[in-house]
Amino acid sequence: MTQTVPIPHGLPMERDAGPFDPPSGITRLREARPVCPMVFPDGHEGWLVTGYDAVRQLMADTRFSSRQDIGILHVPYETPGMPAATEPSPHVPGLFISMDPPDHTRLRRKLTGAFTVKRMKQLEEQIIDVTERQLDELARLTPPVDLVKEFALPVPSLVICELLGVPYADRETFQVSSAKFMERDVTLEEKMAAFGAIFGYLTELVTSKRAAPDEDILSDLARDDDLTIEELTGIGFLLLLAGHETTANMLGLGTFALLEHPEQLAELRADPDLMPGAVEELMRYLSVADIFFRYATEDIELGGETIPEGSTVVISLLAANHDPERFDDAGSLDIHRKARGHLSFGHGVHQCLGQQLARIEMRAGFSGLLRRFPTLELAIPAGEVKLRTNMNIYGVHELPVTW
Numbered sequence: 001m002t003q004t005v006p007i008p009h010g011l012p013m014e015r016d017a018g019p020f021d022p023p024s025g026i027t028r029l030r031e032a033r034p035v036c037p038m039v040f041p042d043g044h045e046g047w048l049v050t051g052y053d054a055v056r057q058l059m060a061d062t063r064f065s066s067r068q069d070i071g072i073l074h075v076p077y078e079t080p081g082m083p084a085a086t087e088p089s090p091h092v093p094g095l096f097i098s099m100d101p102p103d104h105t106r107l108r109r110k111l112t113g114a115f116t117v118k119r120m121k122q123l124e125e126q127i128i129d130v131t132e133r134q135l136d137e138l139a140r141l142t143p144p145v146d147l148v149k150e151f152a153l154p155v156p157s158l159v160i161c162e163l164l165g166v167p168y169a170d171r172e173t174f175q176v177s178s179a180k181f182m183e184r185d186v187t188l189e190e191k192m193a194a195f196g197a198i199f200g201y202l203t204e205l206v207t208s209k210r211a212a213p214d215e216d217i218l219s220d221l222a223r224d225d226d227l228t229i230e231e232l233t234g235i236g237f238l239l240l241l242a243g244h245e246t247t248a249n250m251l252g253l254g255t256f257a258l259l260e261h262p263e264q265l266a267e268l269r270a271d272p273d274l275m276p277g278a279v280e281e282l283m284r285y286l287s288v289a290d291i292f293f294r295y296a297t298e299d300i301e302l303g304g305e306t307i308p309e310g311s312t313v314v315i316s317l318l319a320a321n322h323d324p325e326r327f328d329d330a331g332s333l334d335i336h337r338k339a340r341g342h343l344s345f346g347h348g349v350h351q352c353l354g355q356q357l358a359r360i361e362m363r364a365g366f367s368g369l370l371r372r373f374p375t376l377e378l379a380i381p382a383g384e385v386k387l388r389t390n391m392n393i394y395g396v397h398e399l400p401v402t403w
């Protein structure tokens, strides 16, 4: 392994290699030094992990902590609004994605029953219904329409609201605030205001569910006296955000990617049995949830390097999923490849709790869209599609389509 690459200052973020490829700076780093020191814009030194094997090993190792209340979350890219972090983020009760075992285990266990493969299979019909109803609404519109607004965002939002027992009519509160919360270039005040708006809303909701539980996941959790109102709110926040931002962007960016690969799109239309494999490949190829953080709680050997205790470690799932050492011709979309083993849902104890749900939504979403709109195409040149390079979850801001 060569060590000749200069240590990066900040994370290369510009999609200079194309809308679906990792930034070329990240690819170069992965090739030269898949576990690499980096300097954050605030001057602090940390590490960047981009190679498939190293990322997988790191995510399986809980000595790399997910707690943001012990490590300082150094922002890895230049963000005009965010001041350099000087102290750890506060602990948020219930937000188990940012906890380590055993606290993480205690909370995640409360939810595993609600998200089993079997439970999700039972929900499949309901999810298909939601999707088809949204496609009916789409079909009533006069093209060109924005597929994000009319399809990609509403489907996962409707599904997660239904599951959690969040009234869909209240979506403005959480869609606008969660979009703000996910934006990179907002001030800390704006971010905290967005967080506060969703938190306030959810605190009221879970308090009313504790008093009068209904038939939904938040009510089931509210029946459990072991959980405080703060914890219920944090869990609700995590599920609501993780449950719609990610899948919505997979549907939006995934449709864009398919439209840009017309031969594979035609094959997929002709043979719906290809859909489950195609969804896995789109997950790998697009890796919309790309950047994650860990914090080294001791000196740890990884990929031939020693990451010192106290380091903030940045992970790029997109880079790992495009690693040619793991996937042949990794930079190409190939719906026939065996893409399972991709890291887009993470790996280890934090591996995505909603992955079966997301798979069902994506299969229903892409299948329905291709079947109902056989002449679907972009309504603007591909180069003009607005990419979410400024957001924590990648995707398209809008996808104007016609049929």
Ligand code: HEM
Residues within 6 Å of the ligand: 059, 066, 096, 097, 098, 108, 238, 239, 242, 243, 244, 246, 247, 250, 288, 289, 292, 343, 344, 345, 346, 347, 349, 350, 351, 352, 353, 354, 355, 357, 358
């Ligand atoms: C295509 C869509 C999705 C993608 C790409 C995705 C990706 C991920 C990734 C990479 C992680 C691991 C984070 C880490 O290790 O720090 C994660 C965790 C999580 N995801 Fe998803 N996710 C998706 C959909 C969903 C949905 C629909 C839900 C609905 C409930 C969900 C709920 C969660 C939760 C609760 C966690 C935290 C798990 C834990 O900490 O134990 N996700 N997701």
